[in-house]
Amino acid sequence: MKLPPLKSLSFFLAAARNKSFKSAAQELFVTQAAVSQQIRLLEENLQCQLFIRDSKQTLLSTEGERLFPFIENAFSQISQGISLLSAEPDPNVLKITSLHSFTSLILIPKVNTFQLMCPEIMLQFSPSNQVVDFKDNSVDIAIRRGKGIYPGLESRQLIKDEVVLVASPLLFKDAFPPIDELVKTPLLLDISSDITPAFEQFCSEYRLSAQDFEIGLQTTDAVPVVERALSGQGMCFVSKSLVFERLNEGTLINLFDFSARSPISLFLVAPPKNFQWEKVKKFEAWLNVLFNSG
Incomplete structure (x- = not known):
């Protein structure tokens, strides 16, 4: 019938x-x-x-x-x-996938502040540079750098990112060192898509060329670049979202107060329904406080 x-x-x-x-x-x-x-x-x-x-x-x-x-x-x-x-699965476990760099430089060092705020929620990290499809429910939320366009998913911008030139105060006591001294300092170069244009912009502003610099490291991974900069092994262009805490505490300084607006930003990404879960709401609120304090 x-x-x-x-x-x-x-x-x-x-x-x-x-x-x-x-x-x-x-x-x-x-x-x-x-x-x-x-x-x-x-x-x-x-x-x-x-x-x-x-x-x-x-x-x-x-x-x-x-x-x-x-x-x-x-x-x-x-x-x-x-x-x-x-329905919200495992309300006391939040499964997060994030870029390796963001997990290492931001999430793991600051996770204790989230645990103090929400002790009932256990965070599980799955560092990955690949975009997940959320089909197997192995992940609740993703943190990605991009333009916020992820078909079938909702994306919420966490910060409008920029690229800065940073170094340890072990290398430079003054944020405005002489240019001839600057170019003799090893440049730890991340050749990711938004870093190269910033490097080119800096060269244009100070009438320099890439050949003027001593390249100490060239990679597509921000983690070794930042770690070496912190230990005084060189300077680097890096996404501010990865080092804002270091800038605030003074373990890195922003050379020449240089910044270049990045064409990509940091986004919280998930299926729309996931943003209604209490554990995701709490995590998003914590991230917003973290970035606003920076």
């Missing part, structure tokens, strides 16, 4: 529960005429009268009484199924 339209059945359920077409219309945010039309279509489909209508009230007919518990149960089952899909 061909089933009636689901819309008509939902209107029937609302009218039967409320014992009133008017109240059903208010519940469904439609007109009373729309409810009457859907009930009439359902009755024509089933070839029986479902309601006894009079001027005072709307009552279920014998056929309506027989149908009502089945429709009520069916919609209840649908609702439970949808809830299972959207």
Whole structure:
């Protein structure tokens, strides 16, 4: 047997529960005429009268009484199924995938501040530079650098990033050293997509060329670059989102106060429903406090 339209059945359920077409219309945010039309279509489909209508009230007919518990149960089952899909799994465990650099330089060093704020939530890190698809539920939230375009996912910008030139105060006591001294200092060069344009911008502003610098390291990984800069082995261009804590505490200094707006930023990424989970809300709030304090 061909089933009636689901819309008509939902209107029937609302009218039967409320014992009133008017109240059903208010519940469904439609007109009373729309409810009457859907009930009439359902009755024509089933070839029986479902309601006894009079001027005072709307009552279920014998056929309506027989149908009502089945429709009520069916919609209840649908609702439970949808809830299972959207329910927050493991509310006390938050599974995070993040760039290797962000995990090493920000998340792990600062995780204790999150644990103090939310001791009931255990964080599980999965460092990866690959974008996950969230299909197997192995990850709750991702932290990515990009332009915020991830089809099928929601992205929320954490910070408008910029690239800065930094070094340890072990190398330079003054943030504005002589240029001839600067170019003799090993440059720890991360050749990632947003770093190279910043390097070129700096060269243009100070009338230098890449050949003027002594290259001490060339890589696509920000972690060894920052670690060597911290130990005084050279200077580097780096995303400010990775070193803002170091700049605040003075273990790195921003040379020449140089900054170049990055074409990519830091985003929190997940399916839209994940952002409704309490554990994700708390983690997002913590990240916003962390970056706003920087």
